[in-house]
Amino acid sequence: MDIRDVLVLLGRESGQVTEATLAEADAETFARIVEPHLPRLVHLAERLAGTAYRDDIVQEALLNAWTRRRSFDPRRGAASSWLLAIVANQARKSWRRRMTIQQPDVADPGRDEEDRLDIEDALRHLSPRQRLAVDCHYFVGLSVSETAAVMGCSEGTVKSTLSDARLKLRPRLEVRP
Amino acid sequence: MNEDGQIDLELRVAGERWRASRHSTPARVDPAMFTEKRSTGMLERTMARAAQVLAAVTVVAFVGVIFVLLVRPGLPPGPAATSPTGSVGPAPTTSPTTPAAEATATAGPSQSTAPSPTPAPVTEALRNGDSVTARGVVMGSDQDELRICKPEGSLQSGHLNPTPPMTPACPEEVSVAVIGVSAATLPGWTPVGSGGQSAYIDVHGTWSGRAIVVESAELVVWRPTTDRQAPCSSPPEGWPGEPPGSIDGETNLRQLSDAVAAAPDQYIGYWAAFVDPVKPELGRVMVVGTVGDVNSAREELRLAYPYNLCVVAVEHSAADLQSIADALGPFTVAWRPEVDEANDTVSIWLPYVDDAALNRVGQFAEAVTFDPLVAKDAVP
Numbered sequence: 259m260d261i262r263d264v265l266v267l268l269g270r271e272s273g274q275v276t277e278a279t280l281a282e283a284d285a286e287t288f289a290r291i292v293e294p295h296l297p298r299l300v301h302l303a304e305r306l307a308g309t310a311y312r313d314d315i316v317q318e319a320l321l322n323a324w325t326r327r328r329s330f331d332p333r334r335g336a337a338s339s340w341l342l343a344i345v346a347n348q349a350r351k352s353w354r355r356r357m358t359i360q361q362p363d364v365a366d367p368g369r370d371e372e373d374r375l376d377i378e379d380a381l382r383h384l385s386p387r388q389r390l391a392v393d394c395h396y397f398v399g400l401s402v403s404e405t406a407a408v409m410g411c412s413e414g415t416v417k418s419t420l421s422d423a424r425l426k427l428r429p430r431l432e433v434r435p
Numbered sequence: 436m437n438e439d440g441q442i443d444l445e446l447r448v449a450g451e452r453w454r455a456s457r458h459s460t461p462a463r464v465d466p467a468m469f470t471e472k473r474s475t476g477m478l479e480r481t482m483a484r485a486a487q488v489l490a491a492v493t494v495v496a497f498v499g500v501i502f503v504l505l506v507r508p509g510l511p512p513g514p515a516a517t518s519p520t521g522s523v524g525p526a527p528t529t530s531p532t533t534p535a536a537e538a539t540a541t542a543g544p545s546q547s548t549a550p551s552p553t554p555a556p557v558t559e560a561l562r563n564g565d566s567v568t569a570r571g572v573v574m575g576s577d578q579d580e581l582r583i584c585k586p587e588g589s590l591q592s593g594h595l596n597p598t599p600p601m602t603p604a605c606p607e608e609v610s611v612a613v614i615g616v617s618a619a620t621l622p623g624w625t626p627v628g629s630g631g632q633s634a635y636i637d638v639h640g641t642w643s644g645r646a647i648v649v650e651s652a653e654l655v656v657w658r659p660t661t662d663r664q665a666p667c668s669s670p671p672e673g674w675p676g677e678p679p680g681s682i683d684g685e686t687n688l689r690q691l692s693d694a695v696a697a698a699p700d701q702y703i704g705y706w707a708a709f710v711d712p713v714k715p716e717l718g719r720v721m722v723v724g725t726v727g728d729v730n731s732a733r734e735e736l737r738l739a740y741p742y743n744l745c746v747v748a749v750e751h752s753a754a755d756l757q758s759i760a761d762a763l764g765p766f767t768v769a770w771r772p773e774v775d776e777a778n779d780t781v782s783i784w785l786p787y788v789d790d791a792a793l794n795r796v797g798q799f800a801e802a803v804t805f806d807p808l809v810a811k812d813a814v815p
Contacts, residue, residue, distance in 0.1 A: 284466075285466035285467070285469040286466045288466070288469060289464040289465065289466040289469070292464050293464050294765070294766050294767055294768065296464060297768075301454060305453075317468070320464065320468070320469075321468065321469070324469040377445065377446070377449045392446065395450075396446040396447060396449065396450035397449070397450040397453050397454070398450075398454075399450060399454060401773070402706075411689075412688045412689045412691075412692035412693075413692055413705070414688035414689075414691055414692055414705070414707070414721060415688050415689075417706070417707035417719075417721075418677075418678075418688070418707070418719065421707065421719060424442040424443060424446070425716075427442050427446075428442055431441075431442055431445055
């Protein structure tokens with residue numbers, strides 16, 4: 259018996275709720291599938307739109323995900339990527355709605371911390387795409403594939419963009435001993 | 436450490452600290468929010484429900500604010516960076532990885548079959564008396580309990596009504612107790628409320644069932660995840676170069692991505708590496724792992740990506756690893772199986788490896804590596 263046979267047997271016998279069932283999930287199951295991803299969804303919303311808006315954004319995104327759950331295709335990617343992309347889209351909509359009021363607050367607490375300011379200041383010199391990649395990968399802690407889902411590009415582009423961002427940040431971040 | 440690695444390190448540190456400084460992350464999703472008719476008052480009602488749920492959850496209140504106050508950002512705490520307030524162990528030592536040394540070790544013949552270095556698999560459960568090390572933040576109090584956990588967002592859940600600073604504490608499911616040490620002697624310990632929190636530290640000690648009997652503790656010297664060296668040496672005609680930073684380049688990357696993704700039974704995936712990690716300006720290489728014939732795969736993929744490309748042989752396909760990750764699921768805060776294509780494995784984060792974890796991995800052990808909070812020390 260090789261590994262694939264074992265997997266087939268496990269799938270038959272476990273009856274486990276998996277992300278593959280998300281499209282057909284009832285509310286309770288949907289909530290259980292979503293919960294493990296919640297911290298990162300919240301962090302993404304906060305990084306992209308600021309603390310004050312993150313809860314509303316995540317909530318709206320989850321409602322959108324629920325109503326669009328039948329469009330989720332596990333063959334096209336993990337549920338986490340799908341949810342993250344929806345949150346990112348919701349954050350963009352939110353930002354567009356209020357951009358005449360204020361800029362997104364991506365660096366709210368700890369502004370008095372010198373080194374944090376160094377990094378936040380350096381990040382402002384990145385292009386929007388580079389900044390988004392850095393925010394997603396380093397600050398929200400998303401994988402490359404998840405960052406690609408948020409950015410709507412290939413994983414290779416994310417890797418290149420992150421590399422370019424690091425190169426661009428190099429002269430601005432003093433290399434300390 | 437090369438400069439790219441240093442920037443990578445600084446961003447990772449900044450990111451970890453940013454995540455640790457977040458608070459009020461809800462821990463539960465109320466299913467009723469999906470079935471209730473949407474109305475103008477729905478948001479407020481749902482938030483009120485969230486507040487009730489959150490109040491019932493064991494949380495680390497104000498962890499973020501506390502963390503920011505305790506740990507001066509910037510340089511990761513290291514021997515030259517900060518002075519610990521009372522270390523119970525020897526002075527911090529540092530021996531960051533040397534990318535050049537790793538690169539030499541992994542450099543192979545042209546279009547070699549060597550994948551990137553793979554972490555040593557954990558095959559044993561922790562036993563009483565094992566020498567162990569845990570890396571993270573200790574929270575709690577001498578009177579109650581001290582626990583160590585990894586400072587990240589999933590540790591925090593919140594409260595919608597601000598309260599005075601409470602004693603920070605690590606959620607039990609993602610932490611382990613540390614005993615035999617006075618909190619005030621831990622590096623970077625700062626009192627908060629009736630307890631406090633250490634800096635980001637390594638705790639060394641002896642495993643005693645479900646706790647670490649502390650022998651020493653020291654500030655962490657961060658070791659960055661450096662960029663990898665491409666496991667292929669330069670082709671005889673030289674590397675063809677990177678794709679242009681234009682729509683054409685994006686198209687090529689997409690084609691590579693699509694070609695790899697279209698054959699999950701054939702490829703493990705792809706990742707970026709450098710011709711020389713010490714000199715990133717020499718160029719990047721996209722590395723693809725295949726369970727099939729390397730030469731055939733290279734010829735096929737070159738059509739999609741006629742730039743710096745390295746194809747290596749791997750043990751598992753993406754489909755294999757994803758199936759294993761799925762079978763080992765579900766993904767929870769205390770059990771996080773994730774495909775690690777560059778290391779040809781499914782990596783599982785968990786607090787510590789016990790017999791139950793080994794049994795759960797079972798027949799997939801050869802394809803799984805553990806990334807535990809508490810790790811058994813290597814025998815010299």
